[in-house]
Amino acid sequence: MESALRQFAGKSIEDVRAYWNARPCNIRHSTKPLGTREYFDEVESRKYFVEPHIPRFAEFERWKGKKVLEIGCGIGTDTMNFARAGAMVTAVDLSDESLQVARKRAEVLGLQSSITFIQANAERLSEYVPVETYDLVYSFGVIHHTPHPENVIREIHKYMGSQSELKIMVYNRYSWKVLWILLKYGKGAFWKLDELVAKYSEAQTGCPVTYTYSRKSVKDLLHGFTVTRIIVDHIFPYSIQQYKQHKYKKVWYFAVLPKLVFRILEKTAGWHMCINAKLDKE
Template sequence: MSFENIAIQQVAEYWNRRPCNIRHSTKELGTREYFDEVEARKYKVEPHIPSFADFARWKGKRVLEVGCGIGTDTTNFARAGAQVTAVDLSAESMAVAKRRVEVFGLADRVRFFNGNAEELDRLLPAGETYDLIYSFGVLHHTPHPDQAFAKLRSFLAPGGELRVMVYNKFSWKVLWILLSYGKGRFWDLDRLIATHSEAQTGCPVTYAYSRRTGRELLERHGFKVTEVFADHIFPYRIPDYVQYRYVKEWYFRWMPESLFRRLERAFGWHLCLIAEGT
């Protein structure tokens, strides 16, 4: 299934209605307590993010984050000493991210640009390059990912690095979607993945990639992939999780942690790719 005919405004409206992770805290939106809880919850259920981003490594460097959302990773790059340029399609998400860096006294380290990742050359200052281009769980939601990755290459500085996460088609999550919602209708899998890929159902665009097709996506736009790995299986019961309780599904509750980690590396939902320019 192709999502090329989906209007980018439809994608923006979806994320404006409910920015990603916006409900990770019950504290007052925009307060320090709210942002601290959002970060704690995000990294509790996705603990691989800090090591993948490697925030401390980019101290004194220029970081371009494509798809900053409400600014959790943005803030941590800035805290670590990076100069951050953050792009997001959702104006509502960006408003929260701006508030976040203000609350933590980091506004002088972050610039924000609201717009479409497929049109980065129109958004960002001409001639700028970045030591790290980082995008976590974003570019699979744009109707024309190839257009976005083609633009990214021109913004990578010599010796710079791309770190991107897209969804893994051969994952536990996709199997769960297929069995729970698709009733085995594998021929409708692309639509099912899009509909059920996020906490808020009905995402208009979600592509999923294998290790091979993810690598090919980057390589055809001038990147040399140096590492590919899968991570992240969500182990918690959703009815409890939305009530801020962390109760694992019974089949994960009794699984040894070492076995669970092997399962994540084999069938994780997050396909993480690290690349450099060619």
């Protein structure tokens, strides 16, 4: 983690905002006209087809009648499912372009009354979002993209009570994807690992900040929290070029791998580290 801190020392929140404004996450998951019901339905279908562990982790139905704070909502796929399930959602994102799409999505799906959208820098969340206690604070694949993730964690404390739950996903350092990036793009240059992972961590190359975590370092990050569960999941098995054409053809080495073996690999070397936590008892 020390090398990553040095690597990203010169990166700013504005660098991160510009990157996600240029291409909001999952924006190209559909070829239908942007903003239509058909577009949003296809975006959701594709996302949960390749990442079926997300609904299991989020447990959308569990939060009916509860207050959910989502940090980094993107274009709102999980946001809509919390709202559909009956939660009252406050959805925060740094990218105004992402929020524009998410707001349109809520309008098209008739969920505006259940969601409050706020543009905010999560490292200074309490300057944007009134401090109150939420039943769930949820952040999937976001905190590792901000220059100072520890600041986000400190802010999250303010929105949690003794019964609140935190669910976050951060990237797993000891994962197949990190190894794949190191071998494919770095040619084994492990001393450039943090730079390589950031550059190739997302569909659009050049992400300015991407931290990765081990089980130990994520517990260090979550200072003031008791981690109740950590699950590792998700390896993307498809040919990227085929996937861009909306075709699902597995690369040869995953195509020949038995499903059970692939699932074991996902559970041990998956890219997504999903963490459940609660505030430490005083």
